[in-house]
Amino acid sequence: MNLYHLKYFVTLAHLEHYTKAAEQLSITQPSLSHAIASLEREINIRLFEKEGRNVVLTRAGKNFLTDIEKALALIDESINSIHLSEIGEGCIDIAFHKNMAASFIPNLARKFLNEHTGKNIDFKFHYDSESTEELIKGLYSKNFDFIFCSNKINEKNIEYIPVFKQRAVLLVPEGHPLADKESVSIDETLEYNHILYTKNHTLSEKLSSYFNKKESQTTISYKTEDVNVITPLVAGNFGISIVPENNSINLTGVKSVEISDLDWQNTVYMAYLKSSYEIPLINDFKKFIEENTINL
Incomplete structure (x- = not known):
């Protein structure tokens, strides 16, 4: 026509x-x-x-x-x-896990906008995906320009850039015996009921293995994949929990305490679809991320 x-x-x-x-x-x-x-x-x-x-x-x-x-x-x-x-303007679509340390991503976007004042640039954030597989599908279907994910899936058409590392922290209710400590060892937590975070497989496997060795000393009161379920349970004094550090969750009634002897870190990646042609705006943001990643 x-x-x-x-x-x-x-x-x-x-x-x-x-x-x-x-x-x-x-x-x-x-x-x-x-x-x-x-x-x-x-x-x-x-x-x-x-x-x-x-x-x-x-x-x-x-x-x-x-x-x-x-x-x-x-x-x-x-x-x-x-x-x-x-001409380096337009909209960038970014997707990430809803349980991820989400404030880091909008903060990066705001810094990018501040460095490109005078240009007509906007961001759309998508945070409903439950898995990296869903996010990857969104890249292939061109729904997203970039995704942030916590594990790499071997896809020849997907490029990954390591952005930052998450450490694990202990969540305890306010007034808890461990709440005023700057850091604790895992052994110091064993006498208390634990709420096991199962979304991150490497962390949950490491903790499960450790707790199994200390079975007589540890009680797992709940298991959940949703950190937003864990925090009110902790605040309600139903247990303490070791989770990936996430400064976007609601910590009302909860204290975050460092763990001194847990050898675990989680790398967060930015991923995008490889292409023989990249529009200037997408290329500008990719370069910006590469220049602003934490040394890994």
């Missing part, structure tokens, strides 16, 4: 006069008549009917006009978005 023919149709629909429409479009009247006739043949619908010296839309033509104006507006919006991205 010829895009110009659709634009000619919209102009004629509003002016209802071939000569006036042709003048506004800077084409001849026969060319306009030919274009409209060609469009009607292509879709097999009568779009106009004569009314004196003018033409008016048929009922089908009115419905067609509504849809075509929406479609042309979307096309114009898309073209404008592409033009913006070509």
Whole structure:
């Protein structure tokens, strides 16, 4: 379907006069008549009917006009978005796990915006994905430009950049005997009920292995994948919990304590789809991340 023919149709629909429409479009009247006739043949619908010296839309033509104006507006919006991205402007779509240390990502985005003042740049954040597999699918379907994930999946078309490392911390309720300590050893936590965080497999496996060796001293009161479930349980004095450090969770009624002897760190990666062509905005953000990652 010829895009110009659709634009000619919209102009004629509003002016209802071939000569006036042709003048506004800077084409001849026969060319306009030919274009409209060609469009009607292509879709097999009568779009106009004569009314004196003018033409008016048929009922089908009115419905067609509504849809075509929406479609042309979307096309114009898309073209404008592409033009913006070509000059280092536009929108960047970022996705990450909802249990991740999420404030780190908006803070990076804000720093990027501060370094590019005067440019029309926006971010969209997506944080509903439960797994890295879901995030990877979003990259392949072009729903996201970048994802932040805590494990690497071997995909030849995906590039990973290590961004920062998470350590594990102990969450205890306020007023707990361990709450005022700057740091504790794992052995100091064994006499208390534990809530086991199972979302991060390497951490949960390490803790489970350690607790199994100390089975007579340790009680696992709950297991959950959601750190936002753990914090109210800890605040309610239903147990203490060792979780990846996450400065975006609600710590009301909870204290975070360092663990002195837990040899565990979790690398968070930024991943993107490899491409032979990268628009300037995406390339600018990728370089920015590479320059602002913590030395790993």
